[in-house]
Every structure is written in C-alpha cells, then in structure tokens.
Amino acid sequence: MPDAVALDFGDDRVTYLEYRDWSERIAADLIKRGLQPGDRVGICAANSLEYCVLILGILRAGGIVLPMNMRYTPHELAEIAEDTGPRFIFADADRLAKIEGLSSASLEISHIGQLRHGQRPIIAHQPKPDDRVVIISTSGSTAKPKGVVFSHRSMTGYVATHAIEEQSLGRGSRVIIPAPLNTSAGFVQLTHYTILGCTLHFLSAFEPALFLKTLVEKKINGFGAVPVFFEAVSKLPEFENADLSSITMATCGGAPVTQALQDTWMKKGIVLRQIYGQTECGGNGTIMPEHLARVQPQKCGMGGLFNEIGIIDENGNRVPPGTVGQIILRGPGNMLEYWNNPEETAKVLKGEWLHTGDLGVLDEDGLLTFIDRMKDLIISGGLNISAAEVERAVLTFPGIEECMVIAAKDAKFGETPLAVVYTRQDIDVPALISHCNSRLADYKVPRYVALEHEPLPRTPTGKLSKPAMREKYRNAAEALPRVR
Structure with missing residues (x-):
C-alpha cells in the first residue's frame, strides 16, 4: 500500500508514502510560518499535484x-476573505494577481514543489475528531456564497458510510476526478477516495476526447459527472469502439x-x-x-443504514409516498454549520436533520425523485450559480x-444565466456584460439579456415572481441573441 500510486496527473504522480511525507513537510513549513490550529489557509489555483x-x-x-x-474575480475573492479571515492564501501564477x-x-x-523531497519531520500537532478541516463556499439562494464547514469526524463518517453501503470502489480502484478541487465535488472526492486507498487521476480541465482517452488508457474503474459530461463523451465518434469494460461505477x-x-451508456455495459x-x-x-437505475434512471436512490431521507410539508410534517415536499436528510456526513453565519445555519440544520431547500417525492419503495429547487440556483456545466448573486x-x-436571473437552456452546459431586467431607458448591453465581467466569475455572467419596459411581476407579498418570466423566456436560447 505505501508504494501504491495515490495521485496521478499524467506526467507526474506520487505514491501514498510520498504523499504522506511531502504533506508533513508542508505542515512543518506552515507551522514555522506561524500557522496556529484553526487558522484558515486559502487556495486559489487550478487542479495540480501541489x-x-x-x-x-x-x-x-x-x-x-x-x-x-479559481474563476472568481478579485471582488468575489475579497468577500470570501473578509468573511473567513485566512492567515495565508496560496495561488498559482495565473491567479496570484487576484489576491495581491x-x-x-x-x-x-x-x-x-520545493518541499517535495527531504527528511520526514516530526509534527507535534495531533488532530482531534471534531476539529474543523474545510470551509467550502456554496452558492445558494442568498446573494453571497456561504461557507460550509466539515470536521474530521463528519468527513470520515461520510466516507465510512459509503464504504459500507456501496462497495463498487475500494483500495486500489482507479478513479478519475473531473471537478475542480475548490468545489465540493472535487474536494470531497479527493478526501473520499484517498481514505479508501484508491489511485486518483486528475485532468486540468474537462475535454471530452481527452477524458475518454484517459478512461480507456488508465482503465478507470469509477467516476461521477453531470449529464452534459456523459452526453459530450457519448457523442464522440471514438466512443462506440472504446473499451470501457473496466468501469464498475458511474454516478x-x-x-x-x-x-x-x-x-x-448501457450499450457499453455501464449503468449511470x-x-x-x-x-x-x-x-x-x-x-x-x-x-433499478437500468429502468428508472431519473430516480436518485433511497436512504440506507446510516443516511436517512424524508419528505416534509411546509409545516414540517412528514408526508405520505407520492406527495411532493421538501427533502430532509440525516447522516454522519452532514455539515457542522455555515461559517460565521448562525442565522443561516439555524434555517437548514434542525436537530439532526438537514433541510435541503429542494423539492422531491418518495415512491412506495422509498426511492427519491428530485422535483425542483426551492432555492434559486442555476446549474451550469455542473457549477452552481446563485441567481441572487x-x-x-x-x-x-x-x-x-x-432584475431577475433565471436559467436558459444551453446545449453545452445544460443551463446558463438569463438576466431579465426592467429599465425605463436604453441600456448598453455590451457595457452591462463588461460590468458583470468585473464582478463575477465568467461562468456566472449572463449569456442572454431580456429588456422589459414594464415592472416585473411580483407575488402578493411583494417578491419578484419568476414563474411567468420562466414561461415567457422558456425558448430564450432560440429567441434571444447571445450577448457573450
């Protein structure tokens, strides 16, 4: 096991023994620089071995x-830094200017990289199970991202639960991670599959042909992605004859x-x-x-030995099978809190249950179907975009x-932002997009802008009402010009 490859970046890789020793030299260096337990350390960079x-x-x-x-603007990064107060921020050469x-x-x-070789140091610090380990920014219904906090206990509890309930992947399995490490998909998979003793393969960016080539040449056993990724790979001419027999799990x-x-994908022997x-x-x-996924691919599974799932109405009462309501979850992997935000934490963590803000329905067998987001999110190429932001x-x-921002259909990314704006004067749309580019990461900037010259519809309580605009602009991708 110590000599097994832990991380594979194609032209560079490390074993588990090298992984441990290198990380401990980094720990010693950080402590020498003054890092104290509980200090935050930011990382703004593309996926890399380092x-x-x-x-x-x-x-x-x-x-x-x-x-x-890594795609955030200096303005967005400053908001996160102000909220979390990191002692250090590491950045790659392409992003260093953003944090200066x-x-x-x-x-x-x-x-x-300078700490890759050398003697193994002695680290006096001994982590405790309930020590906080990560703050992952997530886009939600609020205008600013919230920081989701996990501990050693919650992260290892999540991994242990899945190791017991789902045994398709384990020690020695080869897993590819297409997601950026700054997302929960990237960070959680790194920790998950490292704890299991897998070999983790990374790509600097998702490119369908290279991804498929890696699946074949590295004999990948498992990976997870959003549907548009699977669609892009399956449309490649080389997909039909690609040998994907090594894959045991695709989520x-x-x-x-x-x-x-x-x-x-089932024609290739793979069940999504x-x-x-x-x-x-x-x-x-x-x-x-x-x-069950073979014939009911749209359903999402059920609770297990350690993860429980329920559906509740607006009063918090459980509803019978076949009734749409809010999805709630209870399990060892749930977050501890939102960083520095007790008010938002109290809204979603009630007792041991996480109130997801998503709508779903359970059938008679306990299988979940996701219906819609109560939270106002746009998911573009697997990345969450807060409409409010x-x-x-x-x-x-x-x-x-x-202004109301809604999702427009997009052939490449699944969804993309559409800004519907009310104005009583002419608007310079290119200037508006330039303005957004200075404040938002590129994937958040609207690709479509619809100008309304009457006030936007509102609910009886005075909130902007999006259903009418969603219906009006449901064919925005065909009817409106792309503005970027």
Missing part, C-alpha cells in the same frame, strides 16, 4: 482548508438522467446511477441501486431598476 498535497499538509498542521474558486490586494499573506503554490448528478442517455446530494450533506446523500451584480449597473 494543490492536493497542500490540502493534506494544511490538515496535518491543524489548519482549515479554504478552497477558493487582500490582507492575508500571499504565497505562490509553486513553493510547495450522475445535477440534472436528471434521461432514458436515452442511460440506454447509450443518479445521485442526490448537495454540499451541505457532504456530497452524495443517496445513490440509485444499479439494477448575479442579480446583485446586474442591479449595480446604472439605469436598471429591477
């Missing part, structure tokens, strides 16, 4: 990892799996298994059993009085 090992080094030193979205104006000490992540989340997509989850529950809350940026542009 990023992975730095995460483990921070944990070994007693710090709290703060993954920062922040109060935290900035370090280039290439420094981590899909973020949008429903259609029967047509399921049938395409829908999951339901969110950052706050540690990742996957449910996973569809393989034999985009609206906040748009509303700071002169002349715009009201």
